Amino acid sequence: MKFKDKHQFVRENMKKNRSRVFMTILATAMGCAFLMVLASVGFGLQETIIKDVTQNGVVTEVEVSGKSNGENPETSAGMTQTDVEYFEGMENVNTVxxxxxxxxxxxxxxxxxxxxxxxxxxxxxxxxxxxxxxxxxxxxxxxxxxxxxxxxxxxxxxxxxxxxxxxxxxxxxxxxxxxxxxxxxxxxxxxxxxxxxxxxxxxxxxxxxxxxxxxxxxxxxxxxxxxxxxxxxxxxxxxxxxxxxxxxxxxxxxxxxxxxxYATDMEHVQAILDKAREDGYYAYSPLEQLKEINLLFAVLKVGLLFVGTIAVIIASIGIFNTMSMAVTERTQDIGIMKAIGGSPKMIKSLFLMESAYIGVIGALIGTVASYLISYGVNLALPLVIKMMFNEEMGTKVMLSYIPWSLTAICVGISLVVAILSGLKPAAKATRIDVLKALRRDI
Structure with a gap:
């Protein structure tokens, strides 16, 4: 059976039970949207904080506030033109x-x-x-x-x-x-x-x-x-x-x-920072803060994705139920396909394709809804703050941000969960006895 024929077969069967399929797709879309919007909070807050850090301090800058006093390490010695020349003589330094x-x-x-x-x-x-x-x-x-x-x-x-x-x-x-x-x-x-x-x-x-x-x-x-x-x-x-x-x-x-x-580029900041500290200077770089922020939000985003995935798993119950009913309703069709030489692999692929279609369509609808919700939340946040606290937001806060990577992850999770939900019903379809199916005993 060619892919085109499989696609036509699945499409026709989905149309026959459009109400049930629509509700299943809707549940999948809601699960995907919840996952994406929830995770977007982590991405949005990270984007806001990183933007704030990079605005206050250039990521290629190493800030030197003093030098350890050799006689009394607890005190800081002032920096002179000699120190300026020392840093200007370093490799990969643009200016001091x-x-x-x-x-x-x-x-x-x-x-x-x-x-x-x-x-x-x-x-x-x-x-x-x-x-x-x-x-x-x-x-x-x-x-x-x-x-x-x-x-x-x-x-x-x-x-x-x-x-x-x-x-x-x-x-x-x-x-x-x-x-x-x-x-x-x-x-x-x-x-x-x-x-x-x-x-x-x-x-x-x-x-x-x-x-x-x-x-x-x-x-x-x-x-x-x-x-x-x-x-x-x-x-x-x-x-x-x-x-x-x-x-x-x-x-x-x-x-x-x-x-x-100031380093020539961001890649050389750490080397300059390490060298300065090694030679007794009190040095700091915004790049260190960015690393800590990225680590913190990496943990937060994984946690939010995990919580959001639960909603997708709950939606997968609907897919499992829909596919189980589809197997029961199409028992005679399955028997006919087996009688004319249809392989179990081909039959299984039909039901997996249908569950995948439900997952993909639901994920696409959920993605569109997520972008609309994200835009609306960011637009409404300053208004809500002004109404509740009667104050203007000094810094533009991006509460929700959906990068393409998050979209790909959420759509991928929804698709995988949808296919897994259809595995057991598809396997059940391959085990149907031909004679009983044709007698409509199942």
Whole structure:
């Protein structure tokens, strides 16, 4: 019997009992949809968290926060240009971003009548650009008096007007801001002002929760600040401090507080990370976090697939019942096929084909329903959160995500379960006695 004839035979028999077959397909579709939607929660949450991690930290970056002090391993030594050159000399390193930070809690910026306590960072623009730093508007600085500011800096400038706080509304590009740095000299407080021109604004961060209110200055400007304060990072000396502590601050070396070592590609991150730790550096990479996340969600997804498969197995009871009834109803047909030379293998294949068709059609319907449910859930989630908590979601959460791999797994599980459900009825069909079948005794 050719495949075309088998297909026609199965199709005609399914049409004869369309109501029962339809209900069986519906049960299979519901089981497959439940399996797919349940597992999609694991895939969706993993996708959301990984996206959040990669937005906050580039996966090719190794963040170095300090170096172990040989004399006292519990303390961290600052990083200097020597450390920068060490990492730049490593194989497969694209660039090394280095930063310092102004450490004067009484410093502030003014823009006309507006003021702000923004973060002041010392950066190296060539390495920042090589690492992917870009601007939403303006240009990169060309002199020490020019600065690039964070995307949200404008929101931090404000003033009191008739007892109410008013934010700065005008454009920032081309505006001059004044950085006021205080310091105590012989218990007398003096303040020096540094005038800076805003020439660029950083790109909006991909993560909406990442609030960027920094001002990036260059090493030359930081040197001017340190020359005035007499301390590293422009640190403010508290007059009440003991003299020994004051001297320690004055003698402190101005080192980098952060190094970002960027690998040429993700494959070389682990080697750079291992080498840095081996040489005593305190290093971290988002890639480590991604590995932990992937391991955790691998376990979660397997668990969800296992639970969802139970629903498909329950649906398989309907397939088993439908195929058992089909064998009973077609006893005479089976007897005729055996009488004219039909082999048990051929008869068995007919019933397995029918159960497979039920599984495939149910899986396809369940897949379409799953994608619709997934889309609806992701669309409705922000609305539900707003209705229940009266708050906007700061981060876009993908509660349900169905990749092609999940679709293939769920359809495969549904198909296998459907075929297994038809095995026993198909085997029963091969054992029917020809004479009894023709006499309709079964």
């Amino acid at each position: 971003v280095r930063r310092k930070q102004l450490n004067n809690w009484e410093s502030f910026y003014t823009l006309g009548d507006y003021s702000s306590h923004a973060e002041t960072r010392v950066v190296d623009y060539p390495s920042e650009k090589k690492a992917g730093f870009s601007l939403s508007e303006g240009r990169m600085p060309e002199s020490p008096d020019e600065v690039v500011v964070g995307y949200h800096l404008k929101e931090t400038f404000g003033k009191e007007v008739d007892g109410q706080y008013q934010e700065y509304q005008d454009e920032l590009i081309g505006k001059e801001i004044t950085l006021s740095i205080p310091q105590f000299f012989d218990e007398k407080k003096e303040t020096k002002e540094f005038t800076l021109t805003i020439v660029g604004i950083a790109d909006e961060p991909a993560n909406k929760n990442n609030y960027q209110n920094f001002v990036n200055i260059q090493e030359e400007k930081m040197q001017e600040i340190e020359d005035f304060t007499g301390t590293a990072y422009g640190t403010l000396i508290d007059p009440s401090m003991p003299e020994e502590a004051k001297e320690e601050l004055k003698n402190q070396e101005s080192t980098y507080s952060y190094l970002g070592v």
